[in-house]
Every structure is written in C-alpha cells, then in structure tokens.
Amino acid sequence: MFWHNFKYTLKTLARDRMLIFWTFAFPLILGTLFQMAFANIESSEEFSPITIAIVENDAWKQRTVWNEAFTKLSEEGSDEQLFHTRYTSEEEAKELLETDEISGYLMMKDTPQVVVDASGINETIFKHVCEELIQSETLTDMIVEKQTAKWMANPDQMINDPAWQTRLYEEVNEILQAETTMVQDASPTKMSYTMIEFYTLIAMTCLYGGVLAMVAMNRNLADMSDSGKRVAVSPASKGSLVLSSISAAYVVQLLGLTLLFSFTCFVLHVDYGENFIGLLGLAVVGSLAGLALGICVAALCKRNEATKTGILISITMLGSFLSGMMGITMKYIVDTNFSWLNRLNPAAMIIVRLTRYWIRKRNRKKLCFIVRFTIS
Amino acid sequence: MDTEAKQEEALFYRQIHYIITIPEHFHSDFMDGEKPQLVVKSTNDYEASLAQMQLERYLNAANALRFISESEAELVANMEAVFSETTEVTMTSKLDTAGLNKAAFYYNFVNYALLAGCIYVICLILSSFQQEPVRKRTLISSMNFAKYHRQLLLSNSLLAIALWGFYVLISLILVGDVMFSEYGRAYILNSFVFTLCALALAFLIGNLVTNKNAMNGIINVIALGSSFLCGAFVPMEYMPDFVLRIAHLLPSYWFIHANNLIKGIKTFDSAVYRELLIHMGVVLAFALLFVVLAYLIGRKRRKIA
Numbered sequence: 001m002f003w004h005n006f007k008y009t010l011k012t013l014a015r016d017r018m019l020i021f022w023t024f025a026f027p028l029i030l031g032t033l034f035q036m037a038f039a040n041i042e043s044s045e046e047f048s049p050i051t052i053a054i055v056e057n058d059a060w061k062q063r064t065v066w067n068e069a070f071t072k073l074s075e076e077g078s079d080e081q082l083f084h085t086r087y088t089s090e091e092e093a094k095e096l097l098e099t100d101e102i103s104g105y106l107m108m109k110d111t112p113q114v115v116v117d118a119s120g121i122n123e124t125i126f127k128h129v130c131e132e133l134i135q136s137e138t139l140t141d142m143i144v145e146k147q148t149a150k151w152m153a154n155p156d157q158m159i160n161d162p163a164w165q166t167r168l169y170e171e172v173n174e175i176l177q178a179e180t181t182m183v184q185d186a187s188p189t190k191m192s193y194t195m196i197e198f199y200t201l202i203a204m205t206c207l208y209g210g211v212l213a214m215v216a217m218n219r220n221l222a223d224m225s226d227s228g229k230r231v232a233v234s235p236a237s238k239g240s241l242v243l244s245s246i247s248a249a250y251v252v253q254l255l256g257l258t259l260l261f262s263f264t265c266f267v268l269h270v271d272y273g274e275n276f277i278g279l280l281g282l283a284v285v286g287s288l289a290g291l292a293l294g295i296c297v298a299a300l301c302k303r304n305e306a307t308k309t310g311i312l313i314s315i316t317m318l319g320s321f322l323s324g325m326m327g328i329t330m331k332y333i334v335d336t337n338f339s340w341l342n343r344l345n346p347a348a349m350i351i352v353r354l355t356r357y358w359i360r361k362r363n364r365k366k367l368c369f370i371v372r373f374t375i376s
Numbered sequence: 377m378d379t380e381a382k383q384e385e386a387l388f389y390r391q392i393h394y395i396i397t398i399p400e401h402f403h404s405d406f407m408d409g410e411k412p413q414l415v416v417k418s419t420n421d422y423e424a425s426l427a428q429m430q431l432e433r434y435l436n437a438a439n440a441l442r443f444i445s446e447s448e449a450e451l452v453a454n455m456e457a458v459f460s461e462t463t464e465v466t467m468t469s470k471l472d473t474a475g476l477n478k479a480a481f482y483y484n485f486v487n488y489a490l491l492a493g494c495i496y497v498i499c500l501i502l503s504s505f506q507q508e509p510v511r512k513r514t515l516i517s518s519m520n521f522a523k524y525h526r527q528l529l530l531s532n533s534l535l536a537i538a539l540w541g542f543y544v545l546i547s548l549i550l551v552g553d554v555m556f557s558e559y560g561r562a563y564i565l566n567s568f569v570f571t572l573c574a575l576a577l578a579f580l581i582g583n584l585v586t587n588k589n590a591m592n593g594i595i596n597v598i599a600l601g602s603s604f605l606c607g608a609f610v611p612m613e614y615m616p617d618f619v620l621r622i623a624h625l626l627p628s629y630w631f632i633h634a635n636n637l638i639k640g641i642k643t644f645d646s647a648v649y650r651e652l653l654i655h656m657g658v659v660l661a662f663a664l665l666f667v668v669l670a671y672l673i674g675r676k677r678r679k680i681a
Contacts, residue, residue, distance in 0.1 A: 018589040029597055033604040036619045097468060100640070117469040117642070121422045128426065130463040132433055138461045139437055142454060146444040175443045182413045183431065187420065188384050306588050313592055 001236045002244040009216050009248035019212060022313070023256035027205045028263050034201065035268045038194040049074075050122045051084040053093040053105040060108040069133055082129065106130060143172050198270050200320050202279075205260050206286035207316040209253035213294030214308050216245040223302065246291060253287045383417065393419045394427035406438075407448065434459075469642055475554035480639040482551055483563050486543050487570070487608040487628050492599035493539050494574040495581055498532050499591045502582030515678060525671055529579055536575035540568060562638045562652065569656040570631040576666035577627070583670045583677070602628040612636060627662035630655045 013019055054060060054070060061067070072078075074085040088096065093105035097117055104116035104126050114130050116123040147168055151158055158164050218224040220241055222232040231241055261280070264270040272279055297312055386392040397415040405412035416431070418424035437458050438451070445451035504510065505528065514524060544564055548555050555563070581598070585591055602608075606628035607615055623629040634655035641648050 018593065021590075021593045026593060026596065030600065033601055037604040037607075037610045037615060039616050039619075094468075098642070111464055113464045113466060115466045115468060117467065118473050119467070120473075121426070124426060125422075127463055127465055128429060131461075132429075134461045134463060135433070135437065135458050138458050139440060142458070143440060143444055175440050178439055178443065182411060183428075183435070184413045184415050185418070186415050187417045188387065309589065309592065313596075317596070 002240050005241050006244040006248050009219060009245045010251065012219065013212060013215060013248060013252045016215060018309070019215060019252075022208050022211050023205070023253060024259055026208070027201055027256070027260045030204075031198065031201055031260070031264050031268060034194070034197045035270075038197055049081050049084050050125060051086070051102045052126055053086045053088045053096055053102045055090045055093050055105060055107040056087045057090075057108060059110075063108060065137060066108070066112070066133055069129075073129065082125065140172070140176065143175050144168075147171050147175075195270075195272075198264060198272075200323055201264075202257075202260065202283050203286060203323065204316055204320045205257060206253075206283060207290040207293060207319065208313075209249065209256075209287045209290030210292075210294030210297065210312045210316070211309055212249040212253050213246055213291040214298040214312060215305070216249040217242070217295055217298035218305060218308075220245055221298070224298075224305070246295065249294070250287065250291055253290065254284065257283050257287060387417060387419055390419055390421075393421065393423035394431075396431065407442075409442070472554055475551065476559060476639045479547070479551045479554045479559065479563055480635045482547050483567055483635045484608045484632050486547075486567055487606070487632055488599055488603040489543060490539065490567070490571055490574045491577070491602065491628070492595055494536050494571070494578040495595045495599065496591075497535055497539070498575065498578035499582040499585065499595070500588075501532060501535075502528070502579070503586065503588055503591070506582075506586045521675055521678065522671075525674055529575075529667065529670075532579060533572075533575050536571050536578070540571040543567070558644050559638055559641070562641075562644075563635065566631065566634045566638065566652070566656060569659050570627070573627045573631075573659045573663040573666070576663040576670070580666040580670040580673070583674045602626045605629075606632050607636075608632055627659050630658045630662075634659075 070083070070085055073080060073082045075081055086096070086102065088105075090107065093102070093107070093115070096102045097105060097115065103118075103120070103122040104114055106126075107113045107115065112130050112134065114127050116126070151164060151168060161167065219227050220231050220238070221228040231238070261283075265272070293315065294312060297308055297315075301308055301311060383392070383395055387395065395417040397417075399412060399415070402412045402414070414431075414435075416428070418428065438455060441451055441454045441458070445454055505514070544567065547563070551560075554560055577598075581591075581594060585594055602623075604610070605619055606612075606623045606626055607620075608628065612620065612632065620629070634652055637648075637651060637655070
C-alpha cells in the first residue's frame with residue numbers, strides 16, 4: 001500500500017502545474033532576478049575618484065603645500081588618486097555645484113573654505129582631506145617651533161655647526177615620519193552579503209515544500225477530496241498512507257532543491273563557499289521544516305486548497321521578508337530589536353545557519369531548532 | 377558588542393563598518409615609546425576607509441607630538457591644539473537630506489506594496505466575475521460591454537485609491553516632516569499616478585488570468601520582478617546598466633526614477649516640473665495601454681464555447 005500510494009502521489013504532484021511553478025520555476029526566476037539586481041552592488045562599494053573644483057585665486061597660488069597635495073591626490077591613474085580636480089573661478093565653481101557636476105569646491109581665503117551642497121560620503125572625504133592638510137600644517141609648525149627653540153637655547157652649538165638649518169630640517173622630518181603605532185587588520189575575509197539573498201532563496205524553497213505536503217495531505221483528508229473520502233473508508237493503515245504521501249512530497253521537494261542548486265551553481269555561478277556539503281545537508285533538513293509547516297496548515301485549517309496555498313505562501317513570503325530577502329538590513333533590524341520574532345521564523349533560522357556556514361562559525365543550536373520545528 | 381560573533385555579524389550586515397580593539401596596556405606602552413598594535417576589523421568600503429583615515433591621522437599626530445611633549449598633559453594639550461584646526465564648511469542647500477532619503481526609500485518600497493496589493497485584491501474580485509454562471513448572466517443582460525467594463529474598472533479604482541491612501545497615511549507617520557513640504561506633495565502625486573498604473577495592470581491581469589491558483593504565482597513574479605529590476609529594493613545607482621536598460625520597459629522604473637529625482641531637487645522650477653511630468657506621463661501611458669489591452673482581451677473573451 002505504501003508504494004502504491006507513493007507512486008500515485010508522485011504522479012499527482014508532478015501533474016499539478018501550480019505546484020511545479022512554486023517548487024521549480026519560482027525559485028529559479030527569483031534567483032535570476034537577484035543575480036541581475038545585486039550583480040554590481042559590492043563592486044560599487046569600491047572607491048572611485050570624487051570630482052571637485054578649486055577656486056584658483058591668489059590665496060590659493062600662495063599655498064604651495066596645498067597645491068602640491070591636491071596635484072598629487074588628483075594624479076590620474078595613480079593608486080593614491082582621490083579626486084578629479086577642476087581649477088575654476090568662483091562663479092564657475094558655484095555653477096558646477098548647482099548642476100551637480102562636482103561634489104564640492106574649495107576656496108582659499110585666510111582659512112580654507114569648503115563649499116558643498118549635501119552631506120554624503122564624498123563631501124565628508126573632501127572635508128576630511130582639507131582638515132588633514134590644515135592639521136598637518138599646524139603639526140609641522142608646532143614641531144618646527146619646538147625644535148628651533150631647542151637650537152636657540154644652545155647658541156654655541158648653532159655657531160659651531162654651519163649646517164644647523166639642514167640638521168633642524170632633518171630632525172623635523174624624522175619626527176614627522178617616525179614609525180607610528182601599527183594598525184593590524186583582522187577583517188573577516190568573507191563579507192559578501194549578497195550571499196544572504198541566495199540563502200533566503202534556499203530557505204524559501206525549503207518552506208515552499210509546505211505546499212507540496214499540503215496537496216499530498218489533502219489527498220488523504222475526507223473533507224478535502226474525493227480520494228480522501230475513499231481513503232477514509234478503506235481498511236488500509238492511515239499512518240502508512242500519510243507517511244507515503246509525505247515521502248512523495250519530500251522526494252519532489254528534493255528534486256526542486258537539486259534543480260535550484262544546479263541552476264545557481266552552474267548557470268548563475270554563485271559561490272556557496274567551502275562548506276557546501278553542510279549547506280546541502282541543511283537544505284535537506286530545512287525542507288522537512290517546510291513539509292511540517294504544510295502538514296500543519298493542511299491538518300489545522302479547514303478551508304479549500306486555494307486558501308491553504310495562500311496561507312502557506314504568505315507565511316513563507318513574510319518569513320523571507322523578515323529574514324532579509326528584500327534587503328538584508330531587515331534581518332538585522334529584526335534580529336536586534338525583536339529577536340524572538342526571527343526565532344519563531346524557520347526561514348530566518350535556516351538563513352542564520354547558512355550565514356554561519358558562510359562566516360564559518362558553527363552553531364548547533366540553530367540546527368536543533370529546525371529539527372525541533374519539524375518535530376513539533 | 378560583547379562577543380566576537382556579534383561583532384562579526386554586525387560587520388557582515390554593514391551595521392558597523394569599523395571595529396577598533398585597543399589592547400591592554402596600550403596607554404602605558406605608547407607613552408613608553410614602544411609600538412603597541414591596534415587591531416581593527418573593517419568592511420573595506422567607503423565608511424570603513426574614512427574611519428581608517430581618521431584613525432591613522434590621529435595616531436600619526438599623537439606619535440609625532442610625543443617626541444616634543446615633555447609630559448602627558450602637554451601631549452594632550454598639543455593634540456587638542458592640532459585637532460581644533462578645522463575647515464570651514466558651507467552647505468549651500470538647506471535640504472533635509474536624511475528625511476528626503478527616507479521618503480524616497482519608503483516610496484520606492486511602496487512600488488512593491490502597491491503592485492502586489494492592487495494585483496492581489498483586484499484579481500480576486502475580478503475572478504468572482506469570471507465565474508461561468510456570473511459571466512453568462514452578465515453577457516445576456518442588456519448592459520453593453522464597454523459600460524460593464526468601465527463600471528468594473530471604476531469600482532476597482534476605489535480599492536486601489538484606498539490602498540494608496542493607506543500607504544500615504546503610513547508615510548506621513550513614518551517619514552514625518554518632509555511629507556508636509558513641496559517634496560512630500562511630489563512624492564504623493566507621483567505615487568498616485570503609479571497607483572492608477574498598478575490598477576490598470578491589475579485589471580489587465582484579472583482579465584487575462586482566470587485560474588485563482590495561477591494568480592498567486594503571477595502576482596509574485598510581476599511585483600517582485602519589477603521591484604528587483606527597477607531598483608525598489610536595491611538603489612538604482614548600484615545596479616548594472618543592462619538591467620536598467622531593460623527596466624525602461626516597465627512602469628515601475630519611471631515611478632522609482634521620479635522618486636529618486638524628487639530626492640535631488642534643489643528648487644522647484646519649471647524644468648523640474650517638466651521632468652517630473654514626463655515621468656508621470658510615461659506611467660500614465662503605460663496605464664492607458666493596460667486599460668486598452670484589458671478591454672480588447674475582455675471583449676474577445678466574451679464568447680463562451
């Protein structure tokens with residue numbers, strides 16, 4: 001009886017076009033959309049030079065240190081290039097700023113003046129560089145003053161050493177270029193957060209398995225289908241029938257996951273990282289959570305199939321949304337402010353686990369939760 | 377941030393861009409002229425680079441000043457003297473950039489909410505009119521098809537407008553002050569025009585698709601698809617060019633692009649209005665196209681075999 005029912009459930013599921021769409025086609029469509037939308041997001045985080053203008057007045061021409069600094073920072077193609085600099089008159093600079101062609105302009109009066117029209121990151125960097133120049137001027141002045149005072153305190157030495165000015169210059173340079181406190185960079189290497197999008201996709205596919213389980217279950221429920229009525233009056237063991245229906249749903253779901261993994265790996269070239277086996281294992285267990293959700297809705301909700309599908313899809317989409325499918329910040333907001341919400345959210349749990357694989361921190365608790373969710 | 381895992385998670389989600397860990401005895405080691413190390417973790421993006429630059433500037437100054445300062449108090453005073461020198465910054469625009477960004481972000485997201493909401497509700501309603509007994513009864517009645525079609529569209533527009541009103545209301549609460557300015561009015565008008573387009577699209581889909589089960593799929597593909605492709609979730613400036621070129625063919629692109637334009641407006645002059653009107657005009661043209669298509673399809677489907 002088990003295999004008989006298993007075979008026919010498989011056939012029924014395979015012939016249901018709506019089911020095929022949700023478990024096979026929809027994740028692939030979404031995956032393609034992610035790839036298109038997020039393809040550039042991380043490369044655009046890398047730096048590109050900021051366009052600025054400098055008002056070329058007399059005060060500017062006198063500041064040789066500033067001239068040299070900006071020429072060096074604007075050198076096309078050099079590693080240190082921060083700016084594209086245009087030298088203009090004041091009116092021209094105002095106009096360029098008005099038309100958004102530059103992020104801001106620098107005007108030298110007694111003190112340098114930075115004019116910007118927004119407070120974005122480019123403006124902040126521009127201001128930062130100007131500040132650094134003023135401060136290093138002050139710093140140099142202070143050191144020169146101090147060192148000169150040292151020499152002055154000892155006039156004999158000055159008279160004996162005709163090259164004292166060169167020596168003073170060397171001393172100042174030595175202080176300014178003295179080896180400073182080292183900053184050791186211990187940044188985590190895996191920081192690609194677009195991966196999260198693909199994890200939400202896997203989690204979503206796992207939970208969509210619920211629709212499969214629900215349809216398979218409905219075949220055994222007397223108030224849902226004719227075959228359910230037939231099942232109710234047959235002498236066959238109900239436990240074995242339900243188990244075989246669910247097993248069939250699980251097989252179809254695993255097929256869907258295989259398709260998703262093959263598509264994302266071989267067509268979209270998604271790099272799932274080193275722990276691919278763990279990830280597969282998690283998807284296999286996560287699917288059980290999806291099945292459990294479907295069984296739960298099928299058994300508890302006494303409405304027609306369309307309503308049940310609606311409920312399942314809404315739960316899944318809401319879960320995916322909260323766990324970061326439409327922007328990963330959402331997951332962090334929910335995690336930090338309403339952590340209980342995502343602890344009840346199987347999609348988030350699967351993703352947390354997947355992310356941990358990605359950042360390579362193991363956390364067995366999450367896996368236990370998914371198993372617990374499945375059992376309960 | 378107490379644990380390392382939490383720190384790395386916050387970095388991963390870009391909630392924190394730069395973490396500096398100051399080792400024990402850093403202060404005394406530094407004052408003794410040893411070279412203690414700071415440990416940093418960064419996201420390697422703009423924000424992190426800025427933090428890095430600031431940290432290095434501070435350390436370089438502290439290091440140089442240590443040579444010429446005789447006591448710790450003098451070092452601190454010297455540091456203060458150096459860092460009190462700042463550039464004078466003039467902001468030419470008085471824009472509430474943060475508020476405008478928030479409003480644009482909200483209204484870009486509304487693209488998804490409006491599309492999904494309108495299509496879902498309107499398709500559900502239309503599907504009851506598509507049931508065969510109801511259709512047959514309507515078809516043999518004396519009411520002509522154009523009038524029937526128009527009435528159905530108008531009554532559904534009430535729902536769409538109610539949905540729009542709801543989202544606008546929420547924006548007034550969530551976004552705040554900006555929504556009560558000229559900018560707010562522009563956002564509201566723009567979203568109204570888009571609501572009409574969403575209504576028309578929903579009406580077209582409702583006429584095309586009669587199967588309730590297929591509806592769910594179509595709603596998700598259309599709403600999520602155009603939201604992802606047109607920059608509702610990911611800012612347009614981060615998206616690849618070829619995707620944006622494809623997106624020109626979707627009404628969402630023009631709606632979202634207009635939202636982003638409003639964000640950058642400095643003065644509301646005729647050129648700005650013209651540009652906004654062009655965007656809204658394109659959205660309306662899409663709406664018109666959908667309505668006409670819905671009408672033609674509806675008329676063709678009148679025959680029941």
